[in-house]
Amino acid sequence: MSCLKFSVCILLISVAVGYYYGPQLHNVIPAKILQDVEKYIPKQVMQWMHSKSVSNKVAKDQQEKPTSDFKGKIFTKKELWDHYRGDEGSKGLCLAFMGKVYDVSNGKDHYAPGGGYSFFAGRDGTRGFVTGEFTDEGLTDNLDGLDPNLFLGFDEWSEFYESSYKYVGVVVGYFYDKNGQPTAEYTEVQKSIALAKEGKRKQQDEQKIFPPCNSEFSAAKGSRVWCSNRSGGIQRDWVGVPRLYHPTGAAEARCACVRTNGPPSVGSDTGANKGDLGNPHLREYKNCPSNAQSCVTSPPK
Numbered sequence: 327m328s329c330l331k332f333s334v335c336i337l338l339i340s341v342a343v344g345y346y347y348g349p350q351l352h353n354v355i356p357a358k359i360l361q362d363v364e365k366y367i368p369k370q371v372m373q374w375m376h377s378k379s380v381s382n383k384v385a386k387d388q389q390e391k392p393t394s395d396f397k398g399k400i401f402t403k404k405e406l407w408d409h410y411r412g413d414e415g416s417k418g419l420c421l422a423f424m425g426k427v428y429d430v431s432n433g434k435d436h437y438a439p440g441g442g443y444s445f446f447a448g449r450d451g452t453r454g455f456v457t458g459e460f461t462d463e464g465l466t467d468n469l470d471g472l473d474p475n476l477f478l479g480f481d482e483w484s485e486f487y488e489s490s491y492k493y494v495g496v497v498v499g500y501f502y503d504k505n506g507q508p509t510a511e512y513t514e515v516q517k518s519i520a521l522a523k524e525g526k527r528k529q530q531d532e533q534k535i536f537p538p539c540n541s542e543f544s545a546a547k548g549s550r551v552w553c554s555n556r557s558g559g560i561q562r563d564w565v566g567v568p569r570l571y572h573p574t575g576a577a578e579a580r581c582a583c584v585r586t587n588g589p590p591s592v593g594s595d596t597g598a599n600k601g602d603l604g605n606p607h608l609r610e611y612k613n614c615p616s617n618a619q620s621c622v623t624s625p626p627k
Contacts, residue, residue: 398495400506401427403449406497411448412438420494422450423483425467425501425512428491450497455483467500469515477515477522532573534560535591535602536582539568545627551611552620553583566601568621569608584608586617 401410401420406427412419412434419431419438430436436443445451451465456476459465487493496502501512538558539551553566566583585591585601598604614621 398493398506399427400502400504401495401497403497403499406450407448411444419447421446421448422452422467422497423455423487424452424480424515425450425496425499425508426484426487426493427495427497428487429494430491432491450499450501452480452500456480467497469500469511472518474518474522474525477518478526480515480519481523533558536571536584536605537562537566539581539583541581548622548626549624550620550622551581554619557583565619567603567617567619568611568614569603570611571605571608573607579609582608 401422406420406422409417410420412431418429419434420427420429421437422428430447435441437447438444439447445460445465446454449465450467451460452467453469453472454460454465456472456479457464496506498504501509501515503509537553537560539553540557541549541551543549551568553568555562555565564585564587566585568581569584570579571582571584572579584603584605586603587599587601589595590600590602590604592602592605602608610616611621611623
């Protein structure tokens with residue numbers, strides 16, 4: 327019985343030690359002792375211990391392995407402003423957009439002191455790029471409260487700087503933290519950009535169904551809207567009639583050319599052969615015949 331207890335104790339201790347030290351076990355316990363102990367441990371238990379120790383080592387390696395693939399210099403806002411505006415004796419000429427810093431020395435005619443866009447140098451003025459506010463308050467990286475529609479312009483600016491200038495790092499602020507990693511705000515901005523793109527795509531799809539009208543105004547003739555097979559820049563094989571179109575969520579109604587025959591573009595076909603005239607978001611212009619392709623919306627002055 328005592329031998330059995332001794333064997334069980336050896337087994338439990340070995341499992342614990344093997345699980346803890348893993349592949350480094352041979353560096354901790356002399357080989358002779360390990361060989362003696364292993365005689366008392368079933369083969370299946372030894373295999374299990376080995377597999378667990380290897381799994382632990384892999385998990386540990388993954389935890390210790392850096393998760394960042396960041397490359398480049400990490401700037402502070404002060405450093406970027408004090409040393410990278412292209413002044414005499416400065417370290418260079420850089421600007422940042424969405425937290426990414428670019429060397430714009432090749433564009434010094436524009437960005438160096440005296441240039442037409444020198445106010446962008448030495449800082450992240452992301453907000454100003456899309457709002458057109460070039461004051462110190464407007465030239466900031468903070469995008470809180472930005473008009474959602476303005477996020478559409480971000481990709482164009484990013485592509486421009488990526489293709490035109492050398493990327494050199496990031497600046498700590500709204501988009502990147504002190505370790506050069508994207509912030510929570512950066513993630514939210516990316517979501518806003520994606521939503522803006524999706525909204526733009528839906529708008530384009532909608533305009534294929536309800537193309538914008540042509541319009542004109544003169545004091546002599548007043549305001550007029552009309553439809554053609556290319557109005558709104560949408561080429562099609564029908565002309566349509568002008569209607570006020572106010573979809574859910576839109577701030578205001580707009581003039582749309584509406585197809586007058588065939589099945590509806592959206593919803594079930596009742597056989598009425600009225601095209602999209604039955605859409606609930608449409609209404610006719612006052613004092614304009616329902617089948618007219620041109621409507622005067624305000625009389626001459």
